[in-house]
Amino acid sequence: MKNRLLWPVLALVALLILNVVVTPTFFSLRLQDGHLYGSLIDILRNGAPTLLIALGMTLVIATRGIDLSVGAVAAIAGAVTCTHIAAGGNPWVAMGLALALCAVLGLWNGFLVSVLGIQPIIATLVLMTAGRGIAMLITEGQIVTVDSPVYRQVGAGFLVLPIAILISLAVLGLVALVTRRTALGLLIESVGVNPSASRLAGVRARTIIWTVYVFAALCAAVAGLMISSNVSAADANNAGLWIEMDAILAVVIGGTSLAGGRYSLTGTLLGALIIQTLTTTVYTIGIKPEITLVFKAVVVIAVCLMQAPVRVRVGGRVRGKQGVPA
Amino acid sequence: MTVPVVDMRGISVEFPGVKALQEVDFRLFPGEVHALMGENGAGKSTLIKALTGVHPLAAGEIRYAGEPVAFTAPAQAQAAGISTVYQEVNLCANLTVAENILLGREPRKFGRIDGRRMRARAAELLARIGLHIDPGSVLESHPIAVQQLVAIARAVAVDARVLVLDEPTSSLDADEVAELFRIIRVLRDEGVAVLFVTHFLEQVYEISDRITVLRNGRLVAEHPTAALSRIDLVSAMLGREMGLLEEIERRSGTPGQAFLVAEGVGRKGSVAPFDLEIRSGEVVGLAGLLGSGRTEVARLLFGADKADSGRILVNGKPLRLTGPRAAIEAGVAFSSEDRKAEGIVADLSVRDNLILAMQAARGWARPVPRKLADELVAKYIELLDIRPADPDRAVGNLSGGNQQKVLLARWLVTQPKLLILDEPTRGIDVGAKAQIQKVVADLAAEGMAVLFISAELEEVVRVSDRVVVMRDRQKVAELDGDVGVDDVMALIAGGGDHGVDHGVEKAVAS
Incomplete structure (x- = not known):
């Protein structure tokens, strides 16, 4: 486990060092009106939605699944909240409505995967596509802007640190606590490694799979609230666009295998930070906009390659044990 | 040369x-x-x-x-x-x-x-x-x-x-x-x-x-x-x-009450309706060729496959077998013949594999306390001689025989009333095989009912108090434990030996 996290840690440190070299003030923080400001804080704040969605994604991937619909779900959450507030509703009720609706969407994904047995990538592709349409229907095709001080706190507020990152870290702590202090983590991994054996051992595999999809949808909903709150607007087309890809990437960089099974929440945290730092780095070191995406791709490939020898070793061990030593 | x-x-x-x-x-x-x-x-x-x-x-x-x-x-x-x-x-x-x-x-x-x-x-x-x-x-x-x-x-x-x-x-x-x-x-x-x-x-x-x-x-x-x-x-x-293989002596003790009774249980295309009674404290052997329906019988009794006819009584009460969980709650445990695909969870540790069934029964919110898990693991590593004796080792790294022992222990910690073992000794070495046979005999002596399935007739005959013979997806005979390997072989092979056929009818009728 420690080994698997070595390369992500080194990659993150390397990126930070690169930033300090280019911008000597990169690490400087200043306290103003009880708010911390600085590049590091920006990274944390902007990375909060990705981290949150990646946490949900980690558990889904651990059960051998994947959830492509999280970006669309995030857009729906923003759309519902903003539309309700714009119509004069209470922001708390609006956010509650959004979370409830997204939980239902998670139930839908879980139903397709665990009850109907549809492959996760296809099952969630349905909502990935349809979800944007639903968000459009809710906002009636407009970008809905709101002016609610309460709602604005979620994405842009500060309690010394940005509230968004506090929420994400709280969820990280909660997930770590719940999965490792209860048996949920063991059962999730067991279902991910060997679903048939788990079923015969009496594990409620269906319930577990259902649970992780609902959890992923809820994470996406909160992330959607952060994104839309930050700009005080709901954009059905662009909110959370491609964020599912960043989330999957964060999980993979963090060392959780897409084949399911053992997962690492710390790895996912590192993965999300790497991706956000990378995005920031692109701006701070002044890379031309037209090659930003290529630069990001190169770094991601490098990180994945660095992990590769470790992963091959792990894979070799797995293969070794299948050929039972005689 | x-x-x-x-x-x-x-x-x-x-x-x-x-x-x-x-x-x-x-x-x-x-x-x-x-x-x-x-x-x-x-x-x-x-x-x-x-x-x-x-x-x-x-x-x-x-x-x-x-x-x-x-x-x-x-x-x-x-x-x-x-x-x-x-x-x-x-x-x-x-x-x-x-x-x-x-x-x-x-x-x-x-x-x-x-x-x-x-x-x-x-x-x-x-x-x-x-x-x-x-x-x-x-x-x-x-x-x-x-x-x-x-x-x-x-x-x-x-x-x-x-x-x-x-x-x-x-x-x-x-x-x-x-x-x-x-x-x-x-x-x-x-x-x-x-x-x-x-x-x-x-x-x-x-x-x-x-x-x-x-x-x-x-x-x-x-x-x-x-x-x-x-x-x-x-x-x-x-x-x-x-010495170990010889140690298993036929117990003269009387089996207890009927624990599980299957009446006309069957599944189309899988196994023809059969009757079967398994009493506490006895080992029932299930003999037959691969594909004779012996595995299918076990899966139906455990609810791993759904029966489309007949009913199952546990302790005299009808059991609604909706799936493995219902069977487990009724005290039935089942170790599949396919160790790799349906038994071990390869990437997880010996400890996690061993407590999996117990944990599943408790639900996710009530984790098996670490201390209890460690005690159980230590106990069964010693009792079953699991090697290497390392609870943190991924179970996939163990040899086949030791994986089988971990699976056996997984069910023993749940203290089942009926243990169904489908080919528990396949592909494992002679030493581990003898140990597993001995454990089965000891469990029955302590009052557990065991359904023992094996491709090796000698093993079935040695371990079992009664032998049920399957052929062509049908139950063809039920024999007393004193039966010889040759008799069972003749039944499995089928054909015209009148004397044996006669014995079959009598045995089934009794």
């Missing part, structure tokens, strides 16, 4: 921290079937992999056809004429038989694969081993046994001088084994040297000309088969006295 085609001298292979092989000599002559025997972990697979270039040698020399060789990859060994067929069929199930046989060396025409010539060439190769199937048919449309034979056809397609068969019979029934052996003899008579690894002693004596025994990575003995008695072979493999 002729010159050996393979001559391995002083072979040592080391893995980090482990000496897998130490100064082993091994010879293989053309036109012989040579059995390589040993317990799990003795170094059989390692020796094969040293020969085929998978593992580098720490010391020693390999001569092939008189020349020193040092293969660095299995492909080199194969190109030189050493072909290996592994335990699991290593082919592409969705391709045709011909494509599988000639994969990577397809006949070409204008740069494209020439389908007609490929099928013709495959048909020749199949004919060589006397296997008459359509080369154009898809591989997965054939039973596993035929797929195994196709793997052999593929192996000999490259004019193999040495054919290595690593436990090829572990998933085959008696007829299929006979077919495999016929093919092995054909190849042997053509001068191919066959290296054969198996756990079945009967097969060794039926097919092999010579036996090499390994133990703990060292060479113990090499003998002509005819000169080595079974008891000598087993004691060479075990290196200890063979």
Whole structure:
């Protein structure tokens, strides 16, 4: 486990060092009106939605699944909240409505995967596509802007640190606590490694799979609230666009295998930070906009390659044990 | 005697921290079937992999056809004429038989694969081993046994001088084994040297000309088969006295109440409706060939498959079997024959695997306390002699026998009333086998009901108080424990022996 996290840690440190070299003030923080400001804080704040969605994604991937619909779900959450507030509703009720609706969407994904047995990538592709349409229907095709001080706190507020990152870290702590202090983590991994054996051992595999999809949808909903709150607007087309890809990437960089099974929440945290730092780095070191995406791709490939020898070793061990030593 | 085609001298292979092989000599002559025997972990697979270039040698020399060789990859060994067929069929199930046989060396025409010539060439190769199937048919449309034979056809397609068969019979029934052996003899008579690894002693004596025994990575003995008695072979493999197998004595105690009663339980296309009663404190053996319905009976009783007729009573009360959980709640435990696919959770530790069923029963919100888990693990590691005795080791790294013990322990910690064991001793070494049989006898003595399924009749007869015989997906007989192996064999084979048939009817009626 420690080994698997070595390369992500080194990659993150390397990126930070690169930033300090280019911008000597990169690490400087200043306290103003009880708010911390600085590049590091920006990274944390902007990375909060990705981290949150990646946490949900980690558990889904651990059960051998994947959830492509999280970006669309995030857009729906923003759309519902903003539309309700714009119509004069209470922001708390609006956010509650959004979370409830997204939980239902998670139930839908879980139903397709665990009850109907549809492959996760296809099952969630349905909502990935349809979800944007639903968000459009809710906002009636407009970008809905709101002016609610309460709602604005979620994405842009500060309690010394940005509230968004506090929420994400709280969820990280909660997930770590719940999965490792209860048996949920063991059962999730067991279902991910060997679903048939788990079923015969009496594990409620269906319930577990259902649970992780609902959890992923809820994470996406909160992330959607952060994104839309930050700009005080709901954009059905662009909110959370491609964020599912960043989330999957964060999980993979963090060392959780897409084949399911053992997962690492710390790895996912590192993965999300790497991706956000990378995005920031692109701006701070002044890379031309037209090659930003290529630069990001190169770094991601490098990180994945660095992990590769470790992963091959792990894979070799797995293969070794299948050929039972005689 | 002729010159050996393979001559391995002083072979040592080391893995980090482990000496897998130490100064082993091994010879293989053309036109012989040579059995390589040993317990799990003795170094059989390692020796094969040293020969085929998978593992580098720490010391020693390999001569092939008189020349020193040092293969660095299995492909080199194969190109030189050493072909290996592994335990699991290593082919592409969705391709045709011909494509599988000639994969990577397809006949070409204008740069494209020439389908007609490929099928013709495959048909020749199949004919060589006397296997008459359509080369154009898809591989997965054939039973596993035929797929195994196709793997052999593929192996000999490259004019193999040495054919290595690593436990090829572990998933085959008696007829299929006979077919495999016929093919092995054909190849042997053509001068191919066959290296054969198996756990079945009967097969060794039926097919092999010579036996090499390994133990703990060292060479113990090499003998002509005819000169080595079974008891000598087993004691060479075990290196200890063979008392354990004899220790199981038939208990004279009376079984308790009927725990589980199946009335007309069946499933279309799987097994015909059958009646079965299992009492507390007795071991019921289920005998029959592969595909006779013995596994299907177990799966129906556990709710792993749903019955479409009949009903099941537990302690006299009807049980609604909606799935494995319902069975587990009623006190039924089931260990599947497919250890890898339906038993172990390979990446998780021994501890996690051991408490899995207990944890599943408690639900996720009530974790098994770490202290209790550690106590249970320590207890069962000692009780069942699980090796290595490391609770944190991933269970996939254990040998087959030890994995089986972990699975047994997984159910024992839940203290079931009825334990269904489907082939708990398949593919594991003699020592572990004896330990598992002993545990089964002890559990029954303590009042547990056990349904014991095994392909090995001697084992079924030795362990069981009653033997239920399955044939062609039907229950054909139920016999008292004092029955002999030959009687059961006759029932399994079926046919016209009137005396036995009469006995069957009586036994079923009683």
